[in-house]
Amino acid sequence: MLDIETFDNLRGGNVVYKALSHPHAARRLAALSASAGPVAVFDPDGIAGPLLALCPALDVRGLYVQDVQAVGQMRGGHAALALTELSQATVQTVLLAAxxxxxxxxxxxxxxxxxxxxxxxxxxxxxxxxxTVPGRYLDARNFATNFVFFRDDGHFATRLTTANYWAGYGAQGVRFQYILHALEGAVLAEWEDAAPSGPGGYVLDSQEVRQRFGLGPFTGQLFIHAIGVAGHDVVKYALDTYATDGGPSLSCTHDANAWPSARFAGLPAPRPDEHVVLWVQNSHGVTIPAGALALDRMGAGQPVRLQRDIPPYATLALDVAELLPGLHWPAQIEFHAGRHVVRPRYEVRRGNRTRIAHVNVERADLVPDPGIKTLPEALGRGFLLPFPVLPRQRFKTLVLPTPMAESEDNTPLRLDVFGPDGRRVVEHFMGDLPRLHNGVVDIDALLPDDVLADGGHAELVYDFRFGGEANGWMHGLFRFEDKLSGHAAESSFGAHIFNTIMVYKNEPQSYTGKPPGLSTRLFLKLGFGGRATFCTLIYPASAPWVEHSSTYLELYDAHGARLETAKISIPCSGSVMVRPTEMFAATNVMEAGERGYVLIRDTTCRLFGFHGVDDGAGGFSFDHMFGF
Incomplete structure (x- = not known):
């Protein structure tokens, strides 16, 4: 396990980790360790653990502290000595770790x-x-960074889409610095791009990058650093993967989540006719040693170690069947990542179609919360995990609950299914699911053929009728399959308490504001290459809230100019499918172009959404939306 602290839900991100793990810092740490010789480390702020984990080549002969209570403690593999002993050290260099x-x-x-x-x-x-803030180095805004799974290999290309949402918080002169790493970790290119001057849309396509720098085929990871930001210190984006060889593959995923984790979950085992490839991307400037990573069937407690090194910033395509042969859907896999990687992508290969999705962070800090069992009536159904039921005439929708905390031994669940009008059409008790379960549900099996023919949504809810425990970190994997073409997409997300005036701990929550000021600000990219964008917007409510939403769809171009506004109304506990080409004038959609976007805004409630594109030939992509 890499000795680093990254992120927790109470304190947020660890800026020291980002400062030490940044690729530029990694280069300078390597140069420092090469020239420093024998070193004594003075550790006034308690950061020796991550420092030495990310710079293991330092020849440390002693570690020193001021706090008398810290003397003798182990830090970075060294027993701390009193600072008063520093003058007796036989070293070439003293490194002040601050x-x-x-x-x-x-x-x-x-x-x-x-x-x-x-x-x-x-x-x-x-x-x-x-x-961004030169006078205060460990300000989080100095490290608005993320990683991107990026490839252009002659068969597939990737396309990052976002917006200069920092402009809405007063930022000026935002720009992006990029470092592109090849499969083996080497740097292929470094460059800078300016973000739009206002809240405009922004696209980075791998085909354009490859042409710009004269690159051959590549698969690797792209490091992105946004400079000049305000309001948010996280780089959010949507990532499309699309075929360039005439094949039918098409998929999209959410941003990579910039914080490494000890474990990830929500990785599906393959069907007998599939290959599931986990793209393992080293997020640091140090080698991942053989045996540091492992795969395990969720709940089995028998991890199988990967016996190979992964160089700094390198990418490895790991067929999960290599470590877990014979394991098939609906079994799910836990990835023991040792804090070496940010949220990985996985690729499902089936016939001539490939789709990309992401796993999620498995929490190590959560334990069962008995308070969830006794939530008052004011919080209604409490924690909800909403997801779309796509139009059943064309699509099959499946849901597989996924344990997402290391302590989660059981999860008591019910599935509530709603029509677009907010009417609940069925309740299905799934049981108190053990950590090792095969509890996948096909929505078609719950409904007559004529119900939700045009779609709706469903919600996973805790149900304690036969006991069980809950931690509030309920997650699920949602798979959507085209019944004719066989194309599929999948997404995963977690639960929240939605749209109540009463609160429980930090719930309900939104991107900005607290109850009763919950609001919606969702980003919807536009289509590209003849593919049409669409999204499903869900108005989930744990308890009765405003009868209908007051939702505005604002169409922006690449420069941040608002071209048109449309209004829709969604019933409480209802949903709607939105297609920008049907909401806005064709001339405005054309003017917005492929780098424009739609901002979905609602000040009356928090909506939840999933977005994708449809190629009109049986191919589509689908993943949850992001907000800011």
Whole structure:
């Protein structure tokens, strides 16, 4: 397990981790360790663990602390010594493990061993023009970064779509710095792009990148760093994968989630006629050693280790059958990632069609919460996990609940299915599902043929009629299959309490505001290459809320100009399918272009949505939307 702290739901992201793991910092740490010789580390802020995990080549001869209560503690594999002993160290260099360390360095100087040089982490800082807040290095806005699964291999291309949503928070002059890593981890290209000056749409297509830099076929990962941001320190995007060789493959996924995790879940085992490939991408400048990663059937407790090294920033296509032969859908797989990778993609290959989806972070900090069993009536059905039921004339919709906490041994669930008008058409008790289960549900098996012919939605809900436990981190994998073409898409997400004025801990929540100020701000990309975009918007409510939503759809172009606004109304607990070509004038959609987008805005409630594109020939993509 890599000794780093990344993210937790109470404190948010660990900025020190991002500062040390940034590819530029990794290069400078490598240079520091190569020239420093024997080193004594002074650790005033308790960051020696991640520092030495991300810079293991340092020849550390002693680690020193000021806090007398910390003396003797293990940090980064070393027992901490009192700072008063530093002058006796036999070292070439003293490394002060702190940023913005000028004053502290001055005070440390009299304690240095004879002849030892003093270094600080200021030597591994990003260049000034990469910093949004130059005067405060460990400000989260200096590290608005993410990774992107990026390839252009002659068969598939990838397309990142986002918007300059920081402009809405007052940011000016936002720009993107990129580092493209090849399959083996080498840097293929580095460049900078300007974001739109206003809240405009932005697209980065792998075909354009390949042409721009004269690259051959590649598969790897793209590091993206947004500079000049405000309001949000997370880079959010939608990523399309589409065929360039005339094949029918098409899929989309959500952003990569910039924080590595010990484990990930929601990885499906293949059907007998499928191959499931997990794209393992090393997120750090240090090698992942053989045996550090493993796959396990969820709930089996028998992880199988991957016995090969993965170089810094390298990408490995791991066929899950290599480690877990004979395991098939609806079994699901747990990925023991050791905090080496951000949220990975997986690829399902079936016949001539390939689809991409992502796994989710499995929480190590959650335990069962007995308060969820006794939520008051004011919170209604409590935690809900909504997902679309696509039009049943064309699509099959399946749901597989996925344990998403290491302590989750059982999950008592019910499935509530709703029509577009908000009327509940069926309740299906799924039981108290054990961690190792095959509890997939085909929505078609629950409904007559003529019910929800044009679609609707369903919600997973906790149901304690036969006992069980809950932690609030309910997740599911949703698979949508075209009944004629055989094309499929899948998505996964977690539960929230939706649209109640009363609160429980940090629920309900939205991207901005607290109850009763919940609101919606969702991003819908437009279609490309003749493919038409669509989305399903769901108005989930744990308890009765406003009878109908007041939802505005705002069409923007690539420069941030708003071209048109349309209004729709969704019944409480209802849903609607939206196609921009039907909502807006054709001339405005054409003017918005492929780099434009739709902002879905509602100040009366929080909506939840899934988006995709349809190629008109049986191919489609579908994943949950993001907001800002």
């Amino acid at each position: 940023f913005d360390a000028g004053r502290l360095a001055e005070r440390l100087a009299p304690l240095l061993p004879r002849g030892a040089a003093l270094l600080t982490l200021d030597g591994v800082k990003l260049p000034p023009d990469w910093q």
